[in-house]
Amino acid sequence: MLSRNLRFLSRRYSQGVTFRTTETSPSQQNENQIGLFYTVNNDVCKQLFGHGGLPKSYMKQTKTFTETSLMVRLPALDIINCIKATDFDKPVIRYMLYGEIGAGKSLTLAHLLHYAYEDGYLIVHVPWVSEWLRRVPRHKEMSNSPTHEGLVDLPLDGAAWLLHFKMQNQVLLKKGNLKISKEYVWSKREQTPEGAPLAELIEHGITRVKYACDVIDALISEIKILSNSKQCKTFVAIDGFNTFFYPLTRLSTPTKKKVTPEEVTLTKSFMELTKNDWVNGVIILTADQLGVSQDHQESHLPKYLLYKKGFEHIDPFVPVEVGRYSEREFMSCASYYRDRLWLRGPRETEGELKLASACNPYKFMELCAPL
Amino acid sequence: MYLIFCHKSVILNKLIKMSLFIRNYKPGVAYNAQILWRFNSTTAETVKQGEDEEEFRVLDILHKKGKLQKRVNRRADIQPDRSEKMPTDQNWGNVWPGPRSFHPSSVPLPIRQGYVPKGQAPPGKKANAELMKIPNFLHLTPPVVKSQCEALKKFCTSWPKLLNSEEAIEKNYPMEIISSDYCHASPTIRNPLARIVTLRVKLSNLKLDSRARDKFLRLVGDKYDEKTDLVTLTADRCPVRKQNMDYVNYLLTACYHESWTVEDWETDKCLEDMEYYDFDLNPSKKNLVNWYLMSNNEDNNLNDEQVKNFDVSKIPNGVEYKSAVSELFNEGESDLALNKYDTSVRKLLGLPEKKIAN
Numbered sequence: 001m002l003s004r005n006l007r008f009l010s011r012r013y014s015q016g017v018t019f020r021t022t023e024t025s026p027s028q029q030n031e032n033q034i035g036l037f038y039t040v041n042n043d044v045c046k047q048l049f050g051h052g053g054l055p056k057s058y059m060k061q062t063k064t065f066t067e068t069s070l071m072v073r074l075p076a077l078d079i080i081n082c083i084k085a086t087d088f089d090k091p092v093i094r095y096m097l098y099g100e101i102g103a104g105k106s107l108t109l110a111h112l113l114h115y116a117y118e119d120g121y122l123i124v125h126v127p128w129v130s131e132w133l134r135r136v137p138r139h140k141e142m143s144n145s146p147t148h149e150g151l152v153d154l155p156l157d158g159a160a161w162l163l164h165f166k167m168q169n170q171v172l173l174k175k176g177n178l179k180i181s182k183e184y185v186w187s188k189r190e191q192t193p194e195g196a197p198l199a200e201l202i203e204h205g206i207t208r209v210k211y212a213c214d215v216i217d218a219l220i221s222e223i224k225i226l227s228n229s230k231q232c233k234t235f236v237a238i239d240g241f242n243t244f245f246y247p248l249t250r251l252s253t254p255t256k257k258k259v260t261p262e263e264v265t266l267t268k269s270f271m272e273l274t275k276n277d278w279v280n281g282v283i284i285l286t287a288d289q290l291g292v293s294q295d296h297q298e299s300h301l302p303k304y305l306l307y308k309k310g311f312e313h314i315d316p317f318v319p320v321e322v323g324r325y326s327e328r329e330f331m332s333c334a335s336y337y338r339d340r341l342w343l344r345g346p347r348e349t350e351g352e353l354k355l356a357s358a359c360n361p362y363k364f365m366e367l368c369a370p371l
Numbered sequence: 372m373y374l375i376f377c378h379k380s381v382i383l384n385k386l387i388k389m390s391l392f393i394r395n396y397k398p399g400v401a402y403n404a405q406i407l408w409r410f411n412s413t414t415a416e417t418v419k420q421g422e423d424e425e426e427f428r429v430l431d432i433l434h435k436k437g438k439l440q441k442r443v444n445r446r447a448d449i450q451p452d453r454s455e456k457m458p459t460d461q462n463w464g465n466v467w468p469g470p471r472s473f474h475p476s477s478v479p480l481p482i483r484q485g486y487v488p489k490g491q492a493p494p495g496k497k498a499n500a501e502l503m504k505i506p507n508f509l510h511l512t513p514p515v516v517k518s519q520c521e522a523l524k525k526f527c528t529s530w531p532k533l534l535n536s537e538e539a540i541e542k543n544y545p546m547e548i549i550s551s552d553y554c555h556a557s558p559t560i561r562n563p564l565a566r567i568v569t570l571r572v573k574l575s576n577l578k579l580d581s582r583a584r585d586k587f588l589r590l591v592g593d594k595y596d597e598k599t600d601l602v603t604l605t606a607d608r609c610p611v612r613k614q615n616m617d618y619v620n621y622l623l624t625a626c627y628h629e630s631w632t633v634e635d636w637e638t639d640k641c642l643e644d645m646e647y648y649d650f651d652l653n654p655s656k657k658n659l660v661n662w663y664l665m666s667n668n669e670d671n672n673l674n675d676e677q678v679k680n681f682d683v684s685k686i687p688n689g690v691e692y693k694s695a696v697s698e699l700f701n702e703g704e705s706d707l708a709l710n711k712y713d714t715s716v717r718k719l720l721g722l723p724e725k726k727i728a729n
Contacts, residue, residue, distance in 0.1 A: 082723060326728055
């Protein structure tokens with residue numbers, strides 16, 4: 001037992017220097033740490049990604065590896081660098097992450113979320129837009145919006161997202177200095193008075209699921225007002241943003257009418273949020289091929305995925321490509337997998353895996369699974 | 372000692388006889404006949420040995436052997452080939468004055484053509500259908516062409532001196548008419564190909580504004596070549612060249628005037644019908660202008676007309692951004708175009724440059 005522990009320790013020690021970094025604060029990381037892994041604190045991880053935000057296969061892997069390790073990669077550092085240089089009195093700047101399937105867009109977003117969390121931003125994070133518009137499980141609930149004529153509410157999804165929002169921002173919300181600017185009347189007996197804390201609004205949305213989508217709409221306009229008045233700075237992250245612009249959703253009304261994304265209230269709210277008519281915030285979006293149907297996956301470039309309409313909605317934006325692993329990143333990832341005993345066998349395996357996976361991070365992980 | 376020697380010589384003798392036997396042995400007539408047939412088609416002559424004297428005579432009732440052996444009498448006074456008698460300093464133009472299919476005796480060249488069997492040379496020029504099939508240019512040797520040009524010179528006028536360069540020709544004669552004349556010895560002097568007329572004109576020589584140019588290009592379609600800026604109209608539908616010429620002229624005139632007329636429905640053209648991306652008409656410009664005004668804390672209540680007329684060069688790095696967006700839409704999305712867009716946006720928004728992995 002002792003010798004095993006010793007072996008384990010020595011392995012960690014001998015290889016630890018080559019692929020790990022002890023710098024766990026994203027804002028302090030720099031180019032020297034590119035390709036190195038850092039471990040996200042478990043509590044933070046639970047708070048940020050407890051209700052989604054990390055890809056499923058990666059979640060499984062974190063369970064296997066008993067730690068949430070993220071690789072420090074160039075796109076994230078690039079954006080953090082840009083955010084640090086941003087003038088927050090000017091309209092929000094929108095960043096668009098794009099790249100091939102499995103290149104690590106969502107994990108880059110997770111890295112940036114960690115940065116935002118550490119830096120005290122109010123986080124508005126949509127883990128996966130397709131979850132709302134394209135995934136139709138049996139319990140999917142849809143209802144016609146009482147406030148917006150001709151639009152459709154997704155109350156359960158809305159409430160789930162409010163829970164996610166509450167979870168991510170519990171520290172800021174607990175302080176209670178974020179107040180709402182006007183009175184919201186939901187029904188005869190239910191109303192949220194002016195000056196009530198933001199948490200109360202959210203709580204109302206969670207408990208009264210019927211109003212969840214309207215609460216989101218109100219919440220987003222409140223967040224914009226709060227940011228404009230410099231009471232908080234806001235970090236918006238939307239994964240699979242291009243799904244909002246795909247002509248059709250998989251939803252259909254009880255009368256079998258196909259629903260377009262514009263007819264969903266959630267779309268309307270988040271379109272409002274991604275405009276650059278407010279200040280003191282950062283918007284990071286991703287364009288993902290998996291977010292749209294198979295007939296529109298020919299290219300991973302943002303204009304193709306967003307259509308002209310989406311492009312015009314968010315331009316001028318900063319396109320940031322998340323590419324495949326570089327040589328250094330690949331070797332670092334391989335040694336990390338070796339450390340976690342995810343990859344075994346002779347050293348020559350790496351070269352073969354590199355060719356077989358074409359340095360695509362997701363493919364590499366998949367290929368290593370049976371080894 | 373002698374005895375042994377003698378014995379040896381006997382054995383040697385026997386051996387020699389044996390080898391002679393092997394050398395002269397013929398397995399049979401059938402074998403010989405097969406060999407004969409095999410060699411028959413080739414040029415090589417089989418070495419045919421005479422009848423072996425020592426064989427028994429065979430009764431030849433049907434006189435088969437006599438037939439086989441019958442000799443073809445050749446003329447002894449056969450003339451050598453004409454091509455071998457030709458002098459080396461002859462006038463080739465006289466030997467081969469016009470187009471003609473190949474004739475081996477007239478061409479003093481060791482030409483070979485055809486299927487090449489393994490290890491052999493290709494078939495020679497005599498009785499060679501392959502050489503006769505292909506067209507030859509033996510009547511168009513450079514000295515012949517030269518002499519024919521000399522002969523034609525007296526019918527030509529001299530080239531105008533002022534038209535000494537391509538540019539001068541292009542400037543003074545912007546329109547080009549191309550037709551072909553055919554001349555050959557046959558019962559009729561007409562060739563149906565002579566009726567085809569081609570008209571070429573540079574599009575820049577036509578007086579068109581941008582709208583009329585666009586319409587003209589739509590009218591002529593693929594008859595316009597973007598690389599050379601040439602419009603090429605070809606007519607071959609009428610039986611006579613004159614008619615085709617008139618038709619080509621008519622086509623150009625009609626297209627030109629039609630492109631200048633404005634129909635009522637042309638004003639219905641909206642943004643989606645545009646064949647190219649015009650930054651000034653698209654929402655991207657509105658986004659840019661609104662962003663600029665907002666970041667400078669000015670009111671952004673411009674109407675569409677004001678936005679359209681807003682000068683992009685007032686915005687720092689605005690022109691570069693405009694060209695990047697236009698390129699992204701006009702030339703299609705690519706990594707290169709996106710990179711350009713990226714750099715221009717970063718400049719516009721005042722962000723640090725993209726980090727590059729070292």
